[in-house]
Amino acid sequence: MGEPLGVGMIGAGAISAQYLKTLDSLSGLRLVAVADLDRARAEQAADDRQGVRAVTVPELLADDAVDVVLNLTLPAAHANVALAAIEAGKAVYGEKPLATTTVDGQRILDAAGMAGVRIGCAPDTVLGTGLQTARQALDAGHVGRPISATATMVTPGHELWHPNPDFYYRRGGGPLFDMGPYYVTALVSLLGTVTSVLGVGTRMRGDRHIFSGPRRGEVIPVDVDTHVSGILHHRGGAVTTMVMSFDAVRTRAPHIEVHGELGSMVVPDPNRFDGPVEIFTLGDDDWTTHEPSAGYIDGQRGIGLLDFAETPTGVEPRTGGRLALHVLEVMEGLLASATAGRVVQIATSVERPAPVPLTRLDSRPGLRAV
Known part of the structure; x- marks a missing residue:
């Protein structure tokens, strides 16, 4: 059995409540730190959970106990937060979309590749x-x-x-x-x-x-x-x-x-x-x-982070960065097409993620290090 994955959550807004419920219920994921521009929100999330600290973003990124950054910031901040986490040597799992532009999304994947860390992204409802x-x-x-x-x-x-x-x-x-x-x-x-x-x-x-x-x-x-x-x-x-x-x-x-x-x-x-x-x-x-x-029985927001963590090294996660980048380019392409009034070709491609067998959450094996 592996050690629980240390999670540092950046962003404690409305969506964080659903992720916190998942983090509280899965032994393989351990929340260790929370950061938010509104210090009071971070403190509230931390105070409700034993051993969790409310910190600044730089403190969270420097924390050796944080294996993966859970990026729950507003979409406009997704790219900057992800890039900062990658620079700190952290894996990143974020809320959708990966970024607000395909260019920024590609920057995230390129930086992650250079740093040797992995990227995951919601939605995990799939x-x-x-x-x-x-x-x-x-x-x-x-x-x-x-x-x-x-x-x-x-x-x-x-x-x-x-x-x-x-x-x-x-x-x-x-x-x-x-x-x-x-x-x-x-x-x-x-x-x-x-x-x-x-x-x-x-x-x-x-x-x-x-x-x-x-x-x-x-x-x-x-x-x-x-x-x-x-x-x-x-x-x-x-x-x-x-x-x-x-x-x-x-x-x-x-x-x-x-x-x-x-x-x-x-x-x-x-x-x-x-x-x-x-x-x-x-x-x-x-x-x-x-x-x-097929699929995770009684799945909830954040199950993608567990799936991401359990994916073997060298294998693209089911909710991985390449899929998120392709989805981002498709959406940006639709808006570009609406502006230009013509068909837009999509440059990225991705294989369909591996299917999920019918699985109960309490039957999952121990986590691997990201």
Whole structure:
């Protein structure tokens, strides 16, 4: 059995609560330090956990007990924090997206390669029973050769519930960069790498009103497209149609639907770890629900960090940097296509991550050093 992996968390905002729950429940991961620009937030996270220290970012990066930096900062800071951690000789596992530009994402991977450390990146929902069961069914040929897919995410905007939604409407935000990583990561896992994209983008209005918290009623500016539609061409021949919107109210469309020569499959919400997989094949009278057959049972935010840590040296993690960079380029390519009005070729490519067997978290072996 290996020693628990020492985790230093940078960023103690809203998403950190979900990661802290995972860190508290898995013996193979040990939180040792927390840093945040708001010292009080770091202290609160540390005070609730025995042996965890609230520190500055430089102190965290210099701490020999920190094996991997969990980067939960705002998207605009992802690249700078990751590069600083790499320079300190730390592995990095971060929230999505990897960076706000493909150039910065490539800088992270290049620096990590030079330093001999590994990069991992959310979303890790793709490791849950929902998407992994869908992938197993697809690989087993239940719908035949994939022809097309649809991916739909519709919401009127996060300002309805988030007390500080500003970053959702700045560079690196919007529906595509916020929710797109879940969908594109799932689509690449199911259908393979993307070779070209065509996109269009619009925004309904130039500002938004905050509806909750102490800033209720405050008006914030919108600097990004808030409705993005696109077409993704996968190397294997399948074509995906995407709609990502902060401007619409509701939809009955499946989150993801895959169509093949022999049938169609409804894939559960890629922002969740579980959910039903439904298949309708030629000759059937109704949809059939497939029982979970692959993936982490009862997965939660941060399980990707455990999976990342257990990946043998020299093997690309399932939620590794190369996948995150490809997803980033696909999203940036869609926005570039919307601006230029033409098809954009995707330069990066990635093999589909290894599938996850049906696994209970308490059955995992000891962790290896990152």
